[in-house]
Amino acid sequence: MKKVSFIVIGAGNRATAYSRYAISAPDKMEIVGVAEPIKARRESMRDQFHIPEENCFSDWSEILARPKMADAAIISTQDQMHYEPAMRAIELGYHLLLEKPMSHRPEECVAIAKAAEEKGVHVIIGHVLRYAPFFTALRNVIASGRIGKVVNIDHVEGVGDIHYSHSFVRGSWHREEDSAPMLLAKSCHDFDLLQWLVDKDFTRVQSFGSRTHFCKENKPEGAPKRCIEGCPHGKPCVYNAVKRYYDDKQNAWFRNAAAMAAQFDNIATDEEIECALRETPYGYCVYDSDNTVVDHQTVNMEFEGGVLATFTMSPFNRGGRRIHVMGTEGEVYGDAGVGDLTVFTYQNRKTVVEKSSDIVQDETILGGHGGGDSRLIKALCELIATGETSVSYCSAMTSARNHLAVFAAEEARHTGTVVDVAEYEKRFL
Ligand SMILES: NC(=O)c1ccc[n+]([C@@H]2O[C@H](COP(=O)([O-])OP(=O)(O)OC[C@H]3O[C@@H](n4cnc5c(N)ncnc54)[C@H](O)[C@@H]3O)[C@@H](O)[C@H]2O)c1
Known part of the structure; x- marks a missing residue:
């Protein structure tokens, strides 16, 4: 090649x-x-x-x-x-x-x-989850017909409390005006995944969401603007920036992002972190940042043929995606963080658990996003070199249409309406 x-x-x-x-x-x-x-x-x-x-x-x-x-x-x-x-x-x-x-x-x-x-x-x-072994295995279960026709999907994106605080309260995606709405910045992955799993067009979307926890009303009495200024609540607070960035010497992800430091084989120094905690939003109390993105959101989705999906984005968990696909002949449930897929078929009343060892292979430093990062770039090299596409391949136009469904859901949230996705698309296609 x-x-x-x-x-x-x-x-x-x-x-x-x-x-x-x-x-x-x-x-x-x-x-x-x-x-x-x-x-x-x-x-x-x-x-x-x-x-x-x-x-x-x-x-x-x-x-x-x-x-x-x-x-x-x-x-x-x-x-x-x-x-x-x-x-x-x-x-x-x-x-x-x-x-x-x-x-x-x-x-x-x-x-x-x-x-x-x-x-x-x-x-x-960069819809890496399409390439993650857990989700390609799920797609294969559905495409094999083992659970019949898909009727409902219940999908939860657990962003995780600490990850959310890092990226969406303090980090690059905390202000929708400077980056994108939460649903676009984070959950465009999930829209793309769901459309790929169902393999039909979106027809209607409806959404609710707001920011109710990471806001000033919840700031504890006496807490300073920046954790490093000596917060009386610092010890028990899981979001304490000093703990997360300064005390945790091995967290290259958080440290290098906060200090805008070099990435390869580098972890930002204590001096760089102290400076970031004193001068950038990474040092803010999570209840006194200038964040504007929602901290919880749900979307109801309808696809062609009446297939329905409910989607929840929430930081109030330890993180990870969980999905339950219900079909006419069976159901499949999985927790992407664990890796197992549990398939139950109605005809023979049997449960088969496809173990994570069968699904997630060769996880290494290259295994970001459940192995999706490395597999996406590998597949792209193969596509360019040989013209061969994989089951995870997606054209730019399909990606754009899946983004449009996200924008439509945001419009639905802001207007309190149900948005017809085909009508929404007509404005742009
Ligand atoms: N696929 C995924 O799962 C996933 C995960 C996280 C982030 N992202 C997306 O990836 C993108 C990058 O995220 P990141 O975490 O790597 O951000 P980052 O801030 O670490 O990297 C962005 C880089 O762009 C550089 N830059 C700024 N101005 C530039 C210019 N004029 N010319 C060239 N470079 C410039 C910045 O200095 C920075 O180093 C974002 O759009 C983000 O939403 C995708």
Whole structure:
């Protein structure tokens, strides 16, 4: 198989996760250019992959001002910085691994998909869960017909209390105005998964959600703005930023995000963390941040043929997705964090548990998102090199339409109505 070359635009957490495949499979993937404004991140990517200095840039517009220098681009800038580099990279003929959400604007999601179709390039969205063994196994159970026709799905996305506080109270996605609504930033994965599992179009959506816990009304008496200023409630508080960022020396994810530090083989220093806790939202009391995204949300979904799904996003758990698919001839239940799928078939009244060892294989450092990260980038390399698609493949237009269903659900939440997804799509397609 031909080795596939990539440039990286935005050398943060996600680009690092994907580019690790070039370390484990150097005959399949190489990184030949990078655009990243943070010097330490740019240099750590440069050094890791021996990228020539002339291919290292501090802004996406500079690397994309050059003639095409690779087969594909990983675009993993923040949510509101996807559209422009994506359109320019497509124009240059790059295949894309474009992080979700495609854009925070519905019309831009569609424009990206149309541009990809016109140019004949692959635009794969970072919907890594499609590639995670747990969910591909679930898709296979459904596609095999073992549970008959799908009628109902009950799906819960447990974001987890600590993860939620890091990303959605203090981190990059805490203000919808600067990033995206919670449903788009986090749960576009789940819309995409559900549409893929049901394999039918969305027809109607309805949604409720608000922010009731991570707000000032719940701030304990006497708590300072920043945990590091000596909070009298700091000891029992699970969200105490000093505990989460400063005391936990091994948490590279949290530490490097808070300090905007280099990613490869690096953990931000105590000095960097202290500075982040004093100067950035990562130091805020979770009850006194400037967060605007919802902290719990539900969506009722209807698909063609009357298939129904209920979806819950909640931080009030330890984290992980749980799904129950009910069909005309059987049901399947699974907890993605555990990995087992329990299949019960009505005819023979038998329960079969497909063990996690059968489903989740070779989990390593590459195993982010239940193995989805590494499998997505591997599948993209195969797609570009051989043209072969996997069961997890999704066209850019299908991804865009699944994003439109998210926007429609947000409209439903804001207007207190049921939104007809086909009618909603007509505005943009
Ligand atoms: N697929 C998933 O499961 C998943 C998970 C988390 C995040 N994401 C998405 O991935 C994207 C990136 O998230 P992340 O956690 O890696 O963020 P990050 O902040 O770690 O990385 C983004 C990088 O973009 C860089 N950048 C900023 N301006 C730039 C410019 N002009 N040119 C080039 N680079 C620039 C930043 O300096 C930063 O290093 C987001 O859209 C996010 O929503 C996807």
